Amino acid sequence: MTLQGKQILLGISGGIAAYKAAELTRLLTKAGATVRVCMTPAAGEFITPLTLQALSGHPVNTTLLDPVAEAGMGHIELARWADHILIAPTTADLIARLVAGMADDLLTTLCLASAAPLSIAPAMNQQMWKHAATQENIATLTKRGVCILGPDQGAQACGDIGPGRMLEPAALLQAMLDFYQPVDLPLSGCKVLITAGPTREPIDPVRFITNRSSGKMGYAVAEAARDLGAEVSLVSGPVNLAAPAKVQRTSVETAQQMLEACQLAVSNADIFIATAAVADYTPAVVADQKIKKSTDELSLALTKTTDILATLSLANPQLFSVGFAAETNDVLTYARSKLERKGLKMVAANLVGDGKAFDQDNNALEVVWQGGSTSLPDMDKKQLAQALMKLISAHYQTWKQQDGTH
Secondary structure: OOOOOOEEEEEEOOOHHHHHHHHHHHHHHHOOOEEEEEEOOOHHHOOOHHHHHHHHOOOOEOOOOOOOOHHHOHHHHHHHHOOEEEEEEEOHHHHHHHHHOOOOOHHHHHHHHOOOOEEEEEOOOHHHHHOHHHHHHHHHHHHOOOEEOOOEEEEOOOOOEEEEEOOOHHHHHHHHHHHOOOOOOOOOOOEEEEEEOEOOEEOOOOOEEOOOOOOHHHHHHHHHHHHOOOEEEEEEOOOOOOOOOOEEEEEOOOHHHHHHHHHHHHHHOOEEEEOOEOOOEEEOOOOOOOOOOOOOOOOOOEEEOOOHHHHHHHHOOOOEEEEEEEEOOOHHHHHHHHHHHOOOOEEEEEEOEOOEOOOOOEEEEEEEEOOEEEEEEEEEHHHHHHHHHHHHHHHHHHHHHHOOOO
8 A cells, every 4th residue: 555646735733743744744755645745834833844845855835925836826736736635733723724714824725725635633732622612623624524633642742641642643644545545455344343452450549460461462453454444443451552543442441341342342343353461360359448568478369350252252153253362382282272262263372471572563473273374473563463464354254255144
């Protein structure tokens, strides 16, 4: 998937996230697009036009009435040139001006004068994003066919935490790729449910039991499934990762919460991929107050958690269920056992410990199914997820053809 031959007009408005426009310009250009940049006057306070000119290979446009432009009508030239207008970041002010149909600077004028699709990546303080005026403006733009990309959640430059962060440049690139992707992707129309990350099982109000899972593999699998055309729902434990673009994420903490979220979503799913490292045990009793360091030894009673993968797979035979197995030894033996015991269609197993898999950027997998297996060698988790999803997709298609009830 590339943007070869596409002419993208990148608009930049005056927010702190404007610095990310440099990386976005680089990624769009690397993907094959021709990029022209238009900056509002305020954007120039955060990043210089010279930077964007160097990265795009074209002069940056900042002035509405440019005497150098052909017939002084530079906005019409750019408006006709663009195949797509992407504004990143898009401030609350610019959103309001777009809704009002204003043309008081070059960027807003271009949006009015162009018939090209318009995508915006909002970026603002979390309270500004939540304000009723902003939400009404977003609803209006959505009705007009504007594609709203984000925003993401997390820590903001002002110190607040919440929704309003601009999507990362890689996610915005993926949104552009998705916009122009072929319609005959192998998982088009397929709904995929994925679990990712660890769970946290509380001991008291400040302590919990967890594991080393970073969620990187599960999030990479979610992106790979989306790139094959699937509609992806991601149930995630606590991780330090942004939600992938065009993936619906439900955040949970405990194994029980993850089970309940999956039970709500599974009825609509065609494929279930359980990459999450779910706790096998949870404290039998959770203390109401912090347990004090008052004795030399502390005994903690644990009870088994519900096996999410087995529960959903055995109760929903119409699902193409795929499990993950993280093992420190005898990987293939345990993977085969898991395949049989839990009624799965496939198991992807890997070695963990000694710096392998957990919280790493690379991984390797042994994938098994009834009557077969294959090895996916050590590689970047994003590449590995793409290889795994192609394998899952191929087996899913075969399984559907063999059983017309699915």
